Amino acid sequence: MKHAQLKEEDLAPFKLRPNAKAMVLASAGVASAAPKPQPQPAAAAAMTHRVLRLPNSTEIEKGALAFVLHNVFSPEECQAMIDASELRGYEAALVDTGEGESRQVLDRSRRNSCRNIWDNEPAAQGIFERVRNYLPTGPQSFGYPGPPREWQCVGLNERLRFLRYDAGHYFRTHMDGTYLREDGSAQSFLTLMLYLNDGGGADFSGGETRFVRAMLEEQTEGASVEETALVPAAGDVLVFTHPVLHEGCEVLGGRKYCVRTDVMYSV
Numbered sequence: 001m002k003h004a005q006l007k008e009e010d011l012a013p014f015k016l017r018p019n020a021k022a023m024v025l026a027s028a029g030v031a032s033a034a035p036k037p038q039p040q041p042a043a044a045a046a047m048t049h050r051v052l053r054l055p056n057s058t059e060i061e062k063g064a065l066a067f068v069l070h071n072v073f074s075p076e077e078c079q080a081m082i083d084a085s086e087l088r089g090y091e092a093a094l095v096d097t098g099e100g101e102s103r104q105v106l107d108r109s110r111r112n113s114c115r116n117i118w119d120n121e122p123a124a125q126g127i128f129e130r131v132r133n134y135l136p137t138g139p140q141s142f143g144y145p146g147p148p149r150e151w152q153c154v155g156l157n158e159r160l161r162f163l164r165y166d167a168g169h170y171f172r173t174h175m176d177g178t179y180l181r182e183d184g185s186a187q188s189f190l191t192l193m194l195y196l197n198d199g200g201g202a203d204f205s206g207g208e209t210r211f212v213r214a215m216l217e218e219q220t221e222g223a224s225v226e227e228t229a230l231v232p233a234a235g236d237v238l239v240f241t242h243p244v245l246h247e248g249c250e251v252l253g254g255r256k257y258c259v260r261t262d263v264m265y266s267v
């Protein structure tokens with residue numbers, strides 16, 4: 001993967017300033033001309049919260065959850081993140097072998113897309129600050145077997161995975177794995193996805209994040225087969241417990257960008 005030499009202060013496009021994009025490009029030696037005055041970003045749209053109904057009763061019974069936060073970042077901030085990620089470059093996305101992130105393989109039958117892994121503590125903190133009031137904390141099972149424990153939310157995994165899908169790309173049905181800090185101080189229970197551009201035919205078509213119904217699952221109260229496919233919108237954040245079946249549906253046209261990371265907890 002190409003690693004452009006960007007400075008830390010340039011890697012936090014989340015605090016959008018006028019000319020943020022030009023500054024990121026200039027610092028990477030891409031644009032040498034003085035940045036042009038940029039229009040001030042429009043007033044931020046109000047952030048809203050929507051709970052998603054999951055399709056599998058067995059997941060719900062174990063405490064699985066999913067929700068979406070709308071308008072967490074502005075379209076301008078999202079574009080700055082896309083630009084910064086493109087400066088670093090993308091490579092083929094790998095899949096876990098089940099033995100942790102250190103054992104990953106290329107398997108295009110399961111995952112055919114590109115990614116850029118970016119360990120970026122300030123950026124992860126910037127995302128966390130916007131969403132922290134919505135993240136569950138306290139007694140939780142997070143969709144895993146066993147009684148709830150007093151988990152305290154401590155932040156996001158600084159390992160940001162920028163994901164890029166072109167037409168024909170997908171990430172087939174899977175569950176996400178837990179990330180455990182080496183010193184044992186924290187572990188993840190939730191996946192956090194930040195969408196950087198618009199689906200529904202605007203920037204791309206297809207590419208929904210879909211919560212998948214398990215083949216043998218019986219339909220019971222509380223479960224739903226409806227509203228399980230989320231159409232990405234720039235600036236929206238999707239949060240869900242790791243052990244739920246989901247997929248990144250095939251992109252049918254255009255190019256999809258999003259960032260994926262994990263929400264970390266300690267007892």
Ligand SMILES: O=C(O)CCC(=O)C(=O)O
Pocket residue numbers: 163171176207208209210246247248249258260
């Ligand atoms: O791109 C998507 O919509 C889904 C990505 C995903 O499932 C993952 O990163 O685990």
